[in-house]
Amino acid sequence: MKDIKHFLRQNSLRPTKQRVIIASYLFDGVNKHVTAETLSNKLLKMKAGISLATIYNTLHDFYEKGLLKKLMINSDRIYFDTNTEHHHHFYSKKDQKLIDINVDMKVSGLPKPPKNKKINKIEVLVHLDN
Amino acid sequence: MKDIKHFLRQNSLRPTKQRVIIASYLFDGVNKHVTAETLSNKLLKMKAGISLATIYNTLHDFYEKGLLKKLMINSDRIYFDTNTEHHHHFYSKKDQKLIDINVDMKVSGLPKPPKNKKINKIEVLVHLDN
DNA sequence: CAATACATTAGAATCGTTCTAAACTGATAT
DNA sequence: ATATCAGTTTAGAACGATTCTAATGTATTG
Ligand SMILES: [Mn+2]
Ligand SMILES: [Mn+2]
Ligand SMILES: [Zn+2]
Ligand SMILES: [Zn+2]
Numbered sequence: 502m503k504d505i506k507h508f509l510r511q512n513s514l515r516p517t518k519q520r521v522i523i524a525s526y527l528f529d530g531v532n533k534h535v536t537a538e539t540l541s542n543k544l545l546k547m548k549a550g551i552s553l554a555t556i557y558n559t560l561h562d563f564y565e566k567g568l569l570k571k572l573m574i575n576s577d578r579i580y581f582d583t584n585t586e587h588h589h590h591f592y593s594k595k596d597q598k599l600i601d602i603n604v605d606m607k608v609s610g611l612p613k614p615p616k617n618k619k620i621n622k623i624e625v626l627v628h629l630d631n
Numbered sequence: 632m633k634d635i636k637h638f639l640r641q642n643s644l645r646p647t648k649q650r651v652i653i654a655s656y657l658f659d660g661v662n663k664h665v666t667a668e669t670l671s672n673k674l675l676k677m678k679a680g681i682s683l684a685t686i687y688n689t690l691h692d693f694y695e696k697g698l699l700k701k702l703m704i705n706s707d708r709i710y711f712d713t714n715t716e717h718h719h720h721f722y723s724k725k726d727q728k729l730i731d732i733n734v735d736m737k738v739s740g741l742p743k744p745p746k747n748k749k750i751n752k753i754e755v756l757v758h759l760d761n
Numbered sequence: 762c763a764a765t766a767c768a769t770t771a772g773a774a775t776c777g778t779t780c781t782a783a784a785c786t787g788a789t790a791t
Numbered sequence: 792a793t794a795t796c797a798g799t800t801t802a803g804a805a806c807g808a809t810t811c812t813a814a815t816g817t818a819t820t821g
Contacts, residue, residue, distance in 0.1 A: 515818060517768060537808075552770050557809065562768095573706040576777090577808070591744060602742060608755055610736040614721060621758040625738055628751040645787060647799060667777080682801050687778065706808090707777070 512566045522549045523559050527569070532584040534572070534599040535560075540581075572599070574626060589625040602627070642696045652679045653689050657699070662714040664702070664729040665690075670711075702729070704756060719755040732757070 505525045506516035514520060526543065527533060535543070537556050544551050560581050563569045572580040574592060580599060589602040606625060614620050635655050636646035644650060656673065657663060665673075667686050674681050690711050693699045702710040704722060710729060719732040736755060744750050 515767065517818070519769070553808095554771075554810085555769055558768080574703060576703045576706060576709045579706045579809085591748070593748065600745060604740055604742050606738055606740040608736055608738050610734055611757065612732060612734050614757070614759055615730060618721070618723065618759040618761060621760040624756045624758065626754045626756065627741065627744070628754065629744055629748040630751040631748060645798065647787070649800070683777095684779085684802075685800055688799080709778085 512568060514562060514566065519551050519555050520559055520562075522547075522551065523556070524563070527563070527583050532582070532601060534580050534582050536578045536580055538578070574599070587622065589627070591627045591629055593629040593631075595629075595631060642698060644692060644696065649681045649685050650689055650692075652677075652681065653686070654693070657693070657713050662712070662731060664710050664712050666708045666710055668708070704729070717752065719757070721757045721759055723759040723761075725759075725761060 502521070502525075505521050505528075508528070509516040509520055509524060522544065523540070526540075526547070527535070537553065537560060540560070541551070541553060541556050544556070560569065564571055564581065567585065568583075570582040570585050572582055572590070574580060574590075575597070578597075582599075584601055584603075586603075589606060591600040591602060592598075593600075602625070608623055608625065611623070635651050635658075638658070639646040639650055639654060652674065653670070656670075656677070657665070667683065667690060670690070671681070671683060671686050674686070690699065694701055694711065697715065698713075700712040700715050702712055702720070704710060704720075705724075705727070708727075712729075714731055714733075716733075719736060721730040721732060722728075723730075732755070738753055738755065741753070
C-alpha cells in the first residue's frame, strides 16, 4: 500500500483511492492485458466499484506516464498491456485473449521502408485458431 | 463492364449498379486498402453517391466471398485489403496509410503456441515514424 | 483548517459500425 | 414482356466503445 502510493507519486500521479486500487491490481507483478471493460469487471468482483470514466482516465494517465502500453489489435476495443518491454503476442480471436511472446524473435527479409520514412517498431502478431 | 458483372455472378453476387461501381473501383488491378469512409469519399469524387449502409454491406459481402481481406490494425476503423494473398504491411499512423510488403519475410525463434491451440497465421506490422 | 489544483463521476455526446424496415430491382417463371 | 419474389438499397435509428462536460469530491500544501 505504501509502496503503491510511493510508486504513483514517483510517476507524478496523485495516489487517490481509485488509482491505488487500480495500480495495485495492474502492477502486482503478473503481466496483464486489460480492456476498460475487463478491468471494470475485475474491479467489480473485488468489490471496488469505480466508474467507467475513471477507469478510462486512469488507463490513459498510466499510459501517458509510460506505465502501460497500448495495443491496437482489434477494431472494437483497446488493450492495455502492463508489459512495457518490446515484445510480441499470440492472439486468440475466439477467446479475445492475448499471450505474451517474450522470447527473442527475428524478422528477416524486411524491405527498406518507403522514402523519408523510418521504422519505429516491428510487431509480430500470431493469430491462433482455437 | 461485362467482365465485372460476370465476375460478380461468379462469386454469387448479383451485379447491381452499386456493386458494379464498387467492384470496378476496387478490382481495377491496383491493390488498395480502403475503409468505409475512404471508399465513400472516393465514390463521391466519382459522382457515385452510394449510401454508407450499402458501402458497409458491400465490403462485408465481398469479404465473405473471399474477395477482400479484413485488417484489424487500428482501434477505430476497419481496413479492407484487395490483396488477399498472405502478406505484411508498413503502417504509418500519421498518414493512416498501409503499404504492402510483398517480399518473403521469415520470422525465426517463434515459440510453440499454447496447449490445444494452433497457429492460424503470422502477421508482421512495421510501424513507421513519419 | 483553508485554499486550490487535481480527480472522480453520471450522464451526454461522439463516431464508426450495425440494424431495421420500407422501397426498389435483378433474376426467374409464366 | 409481365408478374413474382428473393435479394438489395437506403435513410435513419440503434449500438457500443470511447471521450467529453460540468458538477462534486479530495489530496496536497501552507
Ligand atoms: Mn473486434
Ligand atoms: Mn485509431
Ligand atoms: Zn503483452
Ligand atoms: Zn495489403
